[in-house]
Amino acid sequence: MSITTASDSGTGDDAVSVVLQGRITAYTAAPVWKYAIDTLTRNPNRRVIVDASRLEYVDDVGIALLFDLIRRDRPADAQVEIRELAPNLAALIRDYEPKDFVAATRARRPIGILEQTGRATAQQMAYLKEIARFLGACVRAFRQARTVNWGDVFDVATEAGANAVPIVLLMGFLMGVIIAFEVGLVAREFGAVIFVVNGVGVAMLRELGALMTAIVLAGRTGAAFAAQIGTQKVNEELNAISTFGLDPIHFLVLPRLLAAMLVVPLLTVLADVVGIFGGALVMATFDIGFLQFYNQLLGAVTATDFMLGIVKSAVFGLTIAAVGCHRGLTTGAGATSVGLSATSAVVTSIVLIVVIDGLFAVFTS
Amino acid sequence: MHTQARADNAAATAGGALPAISVRNLRMGYPARVLLDNASFDVGRGEILVILGGSGSGKSSLMKTIIGLYKPMAGDIFVNGANIATAGVEEKAQTQRKLGVMYQSGALFGSLNVLENVRFPLDQFTDLALADKNLTARMLLHQLEMAYAESLMPAELSGGMLKRAGIARAMALGCDILLLDEPSAGLDPITAANLDRTILSLRKNLGFTFVVVTHELQSILAIADRSIMLDPVSRSIIADGKPADLRDHSTDARVRQFFNRQPDLGKQQARS
Numbered sequence: 001m002s003i004t005t006a007s008d009s010g011t012g013d014d015a016v017s018v019v020l021q022g023r024i025t026a027y028t029a030a031p032v033w034k035y036a037i038d039t040l041t042r043n044p045n046r047r048v049i050v051d052a053s054r055l056e057y058v059d060d061v062g063i064a065l066l067f068d069l070i071r072r073d074r075p076a077d078a079q080v081e082i083r084e085l086a087p088n089l090a091a092l093i094r095d096y097e098p099k100d101f102v103a104a105t106r107a108r109r110p111i112g113i114l115e116q117t118g119r120a121t122a123q124q125m126a127y128l129k130e131i132a133r134f135l136g137a138c139v140r141a142f143r144q145a146r147t148v149n150w151g152d153v154f155d156v157a158t159e160a161g162a163n164a165v166p167i168v169l170l171m172g173f174l175m176g177v178i179i180a181f182e183v184g185l186v187a188r189e190f191g192a193v194i195f196v197v198n199g200v201g202v203a204m205l206r207e208l209g210a211l212m213t214a215i216v217l218a219g220r221t222g223a224a225f226a227a228q229i230g231t232q233k234v235n236e237e238l239n240a241i242s243t244f245g246l247d248p249i250h251f252l253v254l255p256r257l258l259a260a261m262l263v264v265p266l267l268t269v270l271a272d273v274v275g276i277f278g279g280a281l282v283m284a285t286f287d288i289g290f291l292q293f294y295n296q297l298l299g300a301v302t303a304t305d306f307m308l309g310i311v312k313s314a315v316f317g318l319t320i321a322a323v324g325c326h327r328g329l330t331t332g333a334g335a336t337s338v339g340l341s342a343t344s345a346v347v348t349s350i351v352l353i354v355v356i357d358g359l360f361a362v363f364t365s
Numbered sequence: 366m367h368t369q370a371r372a373d374n375a376a377a378t379a380g381g382a383l384p385a386i387s388v389r390n391l392r393m394g395y396p397a398r399v400l401l402d403n404a405s406f407d408v409g410r411g412e413i414l415v416i417l418g419g420s421g422s423g424k425s426s427l428m429k430t431i432i433g434l435y436k437p438m439a440g441d442i443f444v445n446g447a448n449i450a451t452a453g454v455e456e457k458a459q460t461q462r463k464l465g466v467m468y469q470s471g472a473l474f475g476s477l478n479v480l481e482n483v484r485f486p487l488d489q490f491t492d493l494a495l496a497d498k499n500l501t502a503r504m505l506l507h508q509l510e511m512a513y514a515e516s517l518m519p520a521e522l523s524g525g526m527l528k529r530a531g532i533a534r535a536m537a538l539g540c541d542i543l544l545l546d547e548p549s550a551g552l553d554p555i556t557a558a559n560l561d562r563t564i565l566s567l568r569k570n571l572g573f574t575f576v577v578v579t580h581e582l583q584s585i586l587a588i589a590d591r592s593i594m595l596d597p598v599s600r601s602i603i604a605d606g607k608p609a610d611l612r613d614h615s616t617d618a619r620v621r622q623f624f625n626r627q628p629d630l631g632k633q634q635a636r637s
């Protein structure tokens with residue numbers, strides 16, 4: 001058991017005495033340290049004698065405590081003196097210079113809103129430049145698409161596409177069910193239930209099939225692309241690829257771009273079909289039979305609606321893959337950077353998907 | 366015979382007596398911190414050159430500049446006579462294929478097993494039949510005493526095995542210059558000594574030129590024909606010679622301090 005006390009008492013020559021005894025360790029130092037510093041503070045103009053003769057043991061915290069006592073800026077006739085400290089500890093403490101431990105007094109200059117705006121703008125401009133450079137490299141890679149390793153494209157397509165089928169089916173089906181049910185309840189009030197079929201058909205084919213598939217893929221595949229390539233960068237695999245004279249864009253990015261452009265439209269078709277099927281199931285509860293639903297749907301949607309959704313989904317796929325790969329390639333050092341890249345790939349992809357969807361809506365309406 | 370073939374091949378590609386690597390007036394580093402300025406040195410054919418220096422002195426950066434991953438701020442780097450510093454994309458890629466590089470972590474592709482990793486360059490650049498590529502890769506692994514591990518994944522390998530597999534992969538395309546980044550770092554003394562022996566054996570049997578980045582003193586003394594020492598303060602090469610000569614006879618205190626593993630003077634010593 002450790003016993004540590006500190007006491008002060010006036011001495012004959014007007015000096016204050018502080019006696020340290022027992023063991024001063026990380027677990028016991030706090031009250032001793034506070035007491036000793038309080039003593040120094042209460043006696044700013046008196047000499048302080050620290051009696052260390054009864055110290056049994058000090059760890060690194062104890063050494064810091066002793067150093068803290070002697071490093072303080074006090075008048076010449078009010079210095080702190082440690083007496084009878086073990087020679088090895090005294091040598092250790094002498095090795096430190098008080099000036100090396102002065103806290104930086106220069107406060108960080110506050111940044112004004114104008115400078116903040118400028119910095120943020122410069123950052124975004126640099127990011128846009130970087131993206132433009134990356135897209136330029138992708139376009140160059142597309143020109144050499146004939147030489148891509150189609151085995152890699154197939155592997156990525158299997159992982160990003162085939163393995164995503166269940167989740168895309170579930171999401172598409174639920175979207176169709178939800179839209180049909182919510183709109184159907186309102187439409188029944190106006191006796192216009194049959195037109196819910198039009199709504200479900202157009203919404204699934206033009207918007208929701210592609211949008212929901214893209215959002216699922218952004219979370220699933222975009223993050224995976226960023227994490228895979230980011231990890232390869234951290235492990236110097238990208239350097240190894242470069243030193244084989246291979247272009248990482250052609251070797252790693254192009255297969256992913258092509259795979260995503262192929263599988264997102266295919267998944268969108270599935271989402272469209274199950275979404276409309278879900279809508280048909282719900283409409284049956286509103287007394288709209290399957291045949292009636294089918295006839296109404298044929299009159300409500302056109303091939304253009306379907307094609308618009310498919311083209312849009314291909315652009316979404318390209319966007320998700322490009323953002324994921326770019327984030328992977330720009331990953332910094334360490335495991336944390338890989339996580340940040342994956343997160344930022346998902347967020348950026350979803351934002352871009354919504355923006356692109358908005359642009360499609362504006363230019364195709 | 367193999368050695369002769371490699372030497373002939375090197376002579377054919379490099380035009381005879383050219384050094385394997387020639388660095389001229391190189392300035393490299395980062396915009397905020399130049400690590401080396403106006404540095405020139407050659408690496409002779411069949412030579413083992415060790416680049417040494419303390420942590421942060423720019424050893425690995427110099428290696429990455431030589432292999433074309435970092436662009437030099439100024440100067441020329443000739444590899445087998447081709448200037449990698451000014452080469453276009455295709456020419457640079459061709460030059461890089463003549464260099465075998467082993468990175469500090471091995472940099473094996475995590476999704477491929479050891480055999481597939483070693484076969485990777487052959488898959489990418491040759492039309493060989495799969496069986497032939499496998500045989501070549503297996504022979505390389507055998508040479509590096511890694512044959513038993515061909516079906517293991519990189520995550521299952523120890524540090525020494527990762528480095529051996531990395532060297533085997535680096536050799537796969539029949540290059541004649543091997544650059545190794547910290548081959549002994551993090552290895553136990555026996556594994557490190559085995560790797561040193563492998564490097565010497567590859568040079569002796571196959572005539573490789575080696576550029577090795579390390580600060581492991583025992584490795585330096587065991588393998589290097591010549592070493593250059595970088596100093597980030599003066600941004601220059603402060604020593605160039607045989608390691609034992611530098612250790613015993615260098616007039617530069619920094620070089621002697623490095624080779625004799627002497628610590629910086631502590632404050633207490635400095636004050637006294």
